Structures are given as C-alpha cells and as structure tokens.
Amino acid sequence: MQVKKAIIPAAGLGTRFLPATKAMPKEMLPIVDKPTIQYIVEEAIASGIEDIIIVTGKGKRSIEDHFDHAFELEATLREKGKQDMLDSVLQTSKVEIHYIRQKQPLGLGHAIWSARKFIGDEPFAVLLGDDIVENDEPCLAQLMNQYDQTGNSVIGVQQVAPKDTNRYGIIDPISVEDKLIGVNRFVEKPAVGTAPSNYAIMGRYILTPEIFGFLGEHQYGAGGEIQLTDAIQKLNEVQPVYAYEFEGRRFDVGEKYGFIETTIEFALKRPELRNQLLELFEKKLKESYSNK
Numbered sequence: 001m002q003v004k005k006a007i008i009p010a011a012g013l014g015t016r017f018l019p020a021t022k023a024m025p026k027e028m029l030p031i032v033d034k035p036t037i038q039y040i041v042e043e044a045i046a047s048g049i050e051d052i053i054i055v056t057g058k059g060k061r062s063i064e065d066h067f068d069h070a071f072e073l074e075a076t077l078r079e080k081g082k083q084d085m086l087d088s089v090l091q092t093s094k095v096e097i098h099y100i101r102q103k104q105p106l107g108l109g110h111a112i113w114s115a116r117k118f119i120g121d122e123p124f125a126v127l128l129g130d131d132i133v134e135n136d137e138p139c140l141a142q143l144m145n146q147y148d149q150t151g152n153s154v155i156g157v158q159q160v161a162p163k164d165t166n167r168y169g170i171i172d173p174i175s176v177e178d179k180l181i182g183v184n185r186f187v188e189k190p191a192v193g194t195a196p197s198n199y200a201i202m203g204r205y206i207l208t209p210e211i212f213g214f215l216g217e218h219q220y221g222a223g224g225e226i227q228l229t230d231a232i233q234k235l236n237e238v239q240p241v242y243a244y245e246f247e248g249r250r251f252d253v254g255e256k257y258g259f260i261e262t263t264i265e266f267a268l269k270r271p272e273l274r275n276q277l278l279e280l281f282e283k284k285l286k287e288s289y290s291n292k
C-alpha cells in the first residue's frame with residue numbers, strides 16, 4: 001500500500017518563541033517571507049502526498065487562513081497588476097488541506113492520535129515543522145522509497161553531536177545497511193552520556209497504522225507528555241521499525257539560534273538581499289575585530 005496521507009502536527013505551545021507565540025502560531029513565523037509550515041506542506045506535496053491533515057489547537061486559526069483564499073487581497077493585487085505577489089498568494093490556496101483540533105496539548109503522540117480517523121487503516125507520513133530539510137530529492141520522498149522497499153515504518157534520522165543527544169529521540173541501532181538502520185530501541189531525549197548512539201530522530205516519519213493502538217494507551221512519558229517515540233518503541237517490539245539516515249541539509253527552526261541561522265542562510269540565497277547582507281556582515285566583523 002502506498003503512502004498518500006500526511007499529518008502535520010501544529011498544536012504545540014511554541015514556548016521557545018514566547019512572547020511571539022502568545023497569540024500567533026510558531027508555525028506561522030516566517031523564514032524571510034514564507035511561514036515555516038509552508039516549507040513543510042511544499043515538501044509533502046513534492047514527495048507525492050495527496051492528502052494533508054494539520055493538527056491545530058487554540059490560537060492556530062491563522063494557519064487555516066494562510067492556506068485558504070483571501071478574496072479581497074487577491075482582487076486588490078489583481079487590480080494593481082501585482083502579478084508576482086498574486087501568484088505567491090494563490091499558490092498557498094491551491095493546496096487541499098484538512099484540519100483537526102487537538103483539544104489539549106498533551107504531547108506529539110496525542111496530536112498524531114487525534115488524526116487517526118482521517119488516516120484509517122493505511123501507512124502515513126508525519127512531518128514536524130521544527131525541521132526544514134533542503135535536498136533535491138525531498139527528505140520525505142526518501143523515506144517513502146524506503147517504505148516501498150521494506151513495507152515497514154521508517155523514521156528519518158541524522159547524526160548529531162554527542163552533547164546534543166538530550167534534545168532528540170535517539171535510536172539504538174542494531175545493523176546499518178547503506179543508510180537503512182535496524183533499530184533495537186528508541187529512546188526519547190536521553191541524558192548526555194547515556195545515549196545509545198548519536199542518530200537523532202528528525203521530524204520525518206512513515207508509520208504503519210498499528211501505531212494508533214499504542215498511542216491510544218495514552219501513556220505519559222518524558223516531560224509529562226504523550227510521546228510519539230514511546231509508541232514507536234512499542235511498535236518496534238511487534239513489527240520492525242527502521243531508521244533511515246536521509247540526505248540533505250537540515251535546518252532546526254524550532255529553537256531561536258537555528259531559526260536565525262536559517263533565516264540568514266535563506267536570505268543569502270535571495271539576489272535582492274544577498275549583497276546588502278554581506279555588506280552588513282563585513283561591517284559587523286570589522287567592528288567586532290576593532291573592539292578586541
């Protein structure tokens with residue numbers, strides 16, 4: 001069975017970006033001029049996903065508005081002949097997206113569980129907005145290929161520095177064949193020095209529907225939240241769950257430094273911004289050297 005549906009959970013509180021996220025979803029924070037969630041939706045579509053469901057929560061209405069038509073704005077841009085802007089606005093309203101509300105932010109695992117009726121009895125993808133991955137072949141498409149070959153759940157991983165393992169779900173690998181990894185155990189945010197490897201789960205998953213049985217147990221894990229990683233570990237005990245070290249540069253937009261770094265990197269790719277930014281950096285570097 002092919003993977004056609006994707007869940008994008010977006011019901012978290014976004015506390016790392018407070019106060020910006022007090023009244024605004026963190027998924028709507030822009031990298032240059034595009035909300036982070038739009039990069040994620042574009043990756044899903046480029047990978048061949050046909051149906052997307054976004055799990056939203058309190059204060060997340062602007063996500064729905066973003067992917068809807070904005071008739072007044074469209075009419076005004078049309079009247080003024082601002083075709084480029086009109087095209088960019090129309091692009092986001094073409095996508096067919098479904099929404100469901102997670103009534104309480106009880107954790108990522110609970111957000112995924114909330115979408116079970118939309119998924120039914122099919123394998124599905126999960127994409128988290130905290131990671132943007134740049135690669136010719138989209139990250140999710142790479143995982144979908146691995147699913148096609150194995151028929152089992154596949155979790156996207158990349159290697160991180162040992163000092164950072166406590167920020168991620170980490171795998172305990174059994175065997176590595178090319179980039180496909182058999183997994184003994186999945187551990188959520190192990191303390192530094194206790195991680196079984198430095199392969200970290202990076203916000204892209206292909207899961208079989210049996211995961212819902214484990215998510216439905218509603219067991220609270222690390223941070224007092226219902227963790228997806230814990231349910232994946234239980235799934236792994238009854239059917240193989242693979243990890244796949246995907247190709248591509250991953251940008252961590254879920255925390256402040258990564259967000260700023262990504263903004264700078266993406267802005268430097270824009271011809272209209274590049275030279276001005278480089279001049280600014282040169283000036284700042286000179287200032288910092290002369291202050292030493």
Ligand code: UTP
Nearest residue numbers: 009010011012013014015016105106107108111
């Ligand atoms: P994070 O922990 O990165 O997101 O959850 P957060 O809670 O929004 O952010 P911080 O940590 O407070 O800054 C990973 C993903 O799971 C979703 C988030 O929206 C994010 O995409 N999530 C998390 C839910 O949808 N529901 C939840 O109850 C928790």
